[in-house]
Amino acid sequence: MTPWSDGGERVAVLGIGSVGTLLTYFLNKVGIEPVLIHRSTEFTFPVLKDLQSGEATIVRGRPARLNELADRSLEVVFLATKAYDAPPAAYGILRKLRREGVVVATQNGLGTFETVKSFVGGGRALALVLNCGVHRAEPGKAVFVGCSESFLGPSTVDKADEVAEILSFMPLNVVAEIDQFRWLKLGVNAAINPVTSLLRARNGVVLTNPSAHYLALKAVKECEAVGKAVGIVFPRDPVGELWRVASATKDNYSSMLQDILRGRRTEVDFINGAVVSRGVLVGVDVAVNRSLWHLVKELEGFHYD
Ligand SMILES: NC(=O)c1ccc[n+]([C@@H]2O[C@H](COP(=O)([O-])OP(=O)(O)OC[C@H]3O[C@@H](n4cnc5c(N)ncnc54)[C@H](OP(=O)(O)O)[C@@H]3O)[C@@H](O)[C@H]2O)c1
Numbered sequence: 001m002t003p004w005s006d007g008g009e010r011v012a013v014l015g016i017g018s019v020g021t022l023l024t025y026f027l028n029k030v031g032i033e034p035v036l037i038h039r040s041t042e043f044t045f046p047v048l049k050d051l052q053s054g055e056a057t058i059v060r061g062r063p064a065r066l067n068e069l070a071d072r073s074l075e076v077v078f079l080a081t082k083a084y085d086a087p088p089a090a091y092g093i094l095r096k097l098r099r100e101g102v103v104v105a106t107q108n109g110l111g112t113f114e115t116v117k118s119f120v121g122g123g124r125a126l127a128l129v130l131n132c133g134v135h136r137a138e139p140g141k142a143v144f145v146g147c148s149e150s151f152l153g154p155s156t157v158d159k160a161d162e163v164a165e166i167l168s169f170m171p172l173n174v175v176a177e178i179d180q181f182r183w184l185k186l187g188v189n190a191a192i193n194p195v196t197s198l199l200r201a202r203n204g205v206v207l208t209n210p211s212a213h214y215l216a217l218k219a220v221k222e223c224e225a226v227g228k229a230v231g232i233v234f235p236r237d238p239v240g241e242l243w244r245v246a247s248a249t250k251d252n253y254s255s256m257l258q259d260i261l262r263g264r265r266t267e268v269d270f271i272n273g274a275v276v277s278r279g280v281l282v283g284v285d286v287a288v289n290r291s292l293w294h295l296v297k298e299l300e301g302f303h304y305d
Helices: 018-029 083-096 112-120 160-166 179-199 210-229 238-248 255-261 272-282 287-301
Strands: 011-014 035-038 047-050 056-058 062-065 074-079 097-105 125-129 132-138 141-147 150-153 172-174
Touching: 011 018, 011 083, 018 047, 018 132, 018 141, 074 083, 074 160, 083 097, 083 112, 097 112, 112 125, 125 179, 150 160, 160 172, 179 210, 179 238, 179 255, 179 272, 179 287, 210 238, 210 272, 210 287, 255 287, 272 287
Parallel strands: 011 035, 011 074, 035 062, 047 141, 074 097, 097 125, 150 172
Antiparallel strands: 047 056, 125 150, 132 141
16 A cells, blocks of 8 residues: 555645645545645645646645644645745644654755755655656646656655655655755756746757857856765766756746746745855855856846835
8 A cells, every 4th residue: 555545634745836736646646635735815726737648637635724734743745835935834844744754845956955954854854856847837727748757865764765655656766865966956957047047048048059058058067066066976967967958858948937937036046046155165166156146136136126
């Protein structure tokens, strides 16, 4: 029997946006109808449209606001907010977590997993490096483009294998060292996201436009240098990974560009900003990441007024 499939009341997804909807869809496929922790006044069950099959599915679960949940009732919480919303949300779920409960951080970039670890302890914090494409087409509707291999870890966390089992409908590897995969994705995001946002172009622009290509290459190389300086052993060549991802997603719009176009805050502080703050600490030149970070903040600034 799949772990926690006895109704799903001990499994929760916090943040029912694109990723929250996709994770709920995968959990539904193994018979789990999780607690759907939301913050809206009226909850509508979201629809997931799978672009590959063409099917649209209403996901199933038990909607609840955080304060409606009993203390110490949850064993697994998937934290699926944006990175900037994650610290208060993670703090809020502390009381709702059983002593042996784990939190799974799904955020791109650096910072959220570290915050979650500091709240619940390293033995109860998992990071999911989610290599899936899903975006909100309209409120309550997520469009799922597809997944390549994702990574969950560290495997030393007691429940890592059980969490992987309930996500068996996505290609997922449990790994001992998750930080190297987080940094590998950080390099790709630090290159593609700001450059496509500044040029308002699809991901493929970093392959076809010489200036975009140059900037993306500089950004990923800085990230690689910072990562190595802080002790990260990259599982693959970050530059090769950048061109591979850019090619596989060449027709997509990056999440950062989508946020800019919708007038929403981006996660640039946790991506290029994170490369810069760590680079400064270890004395690595991060001029390109700093410039990209500041320029995207300028783009965001238009929407703060
Ligand atoms: N989308 C992808 O393809 C993808 C892939 C890999 C990783 N990720 C990472 O996954 C994370 C989530 O991305 P996303 O695209 O799913 O974002 P999203 O669509 O904006 O969804 C975030 C959801 O979190 C909710 N939320 C925020 N604070 C909350 C709180 N305190 N309590 C309850 N709900 C709360 C938001 O509610 P409101 O609607 O009220 O704001 C929203 O529904 C990001 O950090 C991203 O880097 C995304």
